[in-house]
Amino acid sequence: MPAFLSRPLPVAILLAFAAQALFSYGLGTPAILVFDEIHYVPAARAILALSHPVNTEHPLLGKTLIAAGMALFGDNPVGWRALSTVAGTATVLGVYAILLRLFASVRTAAFGALFALFNFTIFVHARIAMLDGFMAAFVVLAVAAMLQATRSRPRLWWTVSSTLLGLAVGVKWAAAPYVAYAGAAFLLLKWRRPDLWPGLSIVGGLAILGVVSIATYFLTFAPAFFYAARPLTLATLIPFQLEMYQLQTQVLSPHTYQSQWWSWPLLLRPIWYLYEPVDGAQRGILLVGNPAVMWGGLIAVAACAWAFLRDRDWKLGGAAALWIGSYGVWAIIPKSLGFFYYYYLPSIFLSIALAAAAHRYMRGKLESWDESFLALAAGLFLYFYPILSADALPNPGAFRRWTWFETWV
Numbered sequence: 001m002p003a004f005l006s007r008p009l010p011v012a013i014l015l016a017f018a019a020q021a022l023f024s025y026g027l028g029t030p031a032i033l034v035f036d037e038i039h040y041v042p043a044a045r046a047i048l049a050l051s052h053p054v055n056t057e058h059p060l061l062g063k064t065l066i067a068a069g070m071a072l073f074g075d076n077p078v079g080w081r082a083l084s085t086v087a088g089t090a091t092v093l094g095v096y097a098i099l100l101r102l103f104a105s106v107r108t109a110a111f112g113a114l115f116a117l118f119n120f121t122i123f124v125h126a127r128i129a130m131l132d133g134f135m136a137a138f139v140v141l142a143v144a145a146m147l148q149a150t151r152s153r154p155r156l157w158w159t160v161s162s163t164l165l166g167l168a169v170g171v172k173w174a175a176a177p178y179v180a181y182a183g184a185a186f187l188l189l190k191w192r193r194p195d196l197w198p199g200l201s202i203v204g205g206l207a208i209l210g211v212v213s214i215a216t217y218f219l220t221f222a223p224a225f226f227y228a229a230r231p232l233t234l235a236t237l238i239p240f241q242l243e244m245y246q247l248q249t250q251v252l253s254p255h256t257y258q259s260q261w262w263s264w265p266l267l268l269r270p271i272w273y274l275y276e277p278v279d280g281a282q283r284g285i286l287l288v289g290n291p292a293v294m295w296g297g298l299i300a301v302a303a304c305a306w307a308f309l310r311d312r313d314w315k316l317g318g319a320a321a322l323w324i325g326s327y328g329v330w331a332i333i334p335k336s337l338g339f340f341y342y343y344y345l346p347s348i349f350l351s352i353a354l355a356a357a358a359h360r361y362m363r364g365k366l367e368s369w370d371e372s373f374l375a376l377a378a379g380l381f382l383y384f385y386p387i388l389s390a391d392a393l394p395n396p397g398a399f400r401r402w403t404w405f406e407t408w409v
Helices: 008-024 038-047 060-071 077-103 104-117 121-127 134-148 152-173 171-191 202-219 221-227 236-249 260-267 289-312 314-331 341-359 369-388 396-401
Strands: 271-278 281-287
Touching: 008 104, 008 314, 038 060, 038 077, 038 341, 060 134, 060 152, 060 369, 077 104, 077 121, 077 134, 077 314, 077 341, 104 121, 104 221, 104 369, 121 134, 121 281, 121 341, 121 369, 134 152, 134 171, 134 341, 152 171, 152 202, 171 202, 171 314, 221 289, 236 369, 260 289, 281 369, 281 396, 289 341, 289 369, 314 341, 341 369
Parallel strands: none
Antiparallel strands: 271 281
């Protein structure tokens, strides 16, 4: 292996280039609005024009980022999705940074980033103008900054982490539990390991987290103060939060692709974001996870949790906790309907658990198994690529090649 591949920065640059190229290739296809783009692109147009509030169910930041892409590249498919590709690349690099900080191993970090890259979900959400990709990028980068703060310039990096969490909530409220998780993790680890976050007290750290994340969240509403019609004011900013809550907790009509939270890890009901003739061919986009990563990741979570329970390995325990916390919250969030894309963030953390478990257990005779498993994940990515990327399909019945179970139809 070339020597430069053992250094963190060159590997990060290669990962960034590969991810961005992969996400950007063919970004203009399909040339129509796909799935929930029908909600968010019109909202982005309204923000770009500073005309009036649209899609008030969610905060503004994700739609503002879509609008920024449209300002840069035009009101066209590339403009709608351009910054989603950047969010996808940032997410892959965030996974790399988390693992590098936890295990100080370029190999382990690179493997985790590649598992994330090949896990379908980041790829699909990096090529669509939806909110979840932005939210996930901010959360993953916040975790990386939080870990960096444990040793290096703690006050600065903790503030960066708090800002990123505020931005994540400014995309979707589904990120709010991660602010609480960050506070709980900081309190627990600082209490057990006072050497972490040197110079930052428990009270000071929690104060920074609360003040910075909340202030950042409210700042994301700035464009709405300049709407031509029904602009926000300081007096209506707080009541608007109640309006969003009422919209998010309303009882919705049944949906073809609705699913229960317990079914998501099993891949029982993925979502067809697109399946129709468009741009001169039959095309499809299936949001489903890479079976190797999604199912193998569950075993990895269990292995990481076992290492924590048996040996008090806090690093592997943290890898397991990322998935458990991000998934478990959906059992209590008040939603009348559930969808597989809610599992997007937990699916990313499965890649961290896989790399962490491989770092711990795949030694001796098992040393090359992680390479074989990565090859399997990459092979499945290539196999599913046509219905992840909206590639041209031979006929309307072609979907059956990739629908392993009847519930995938």
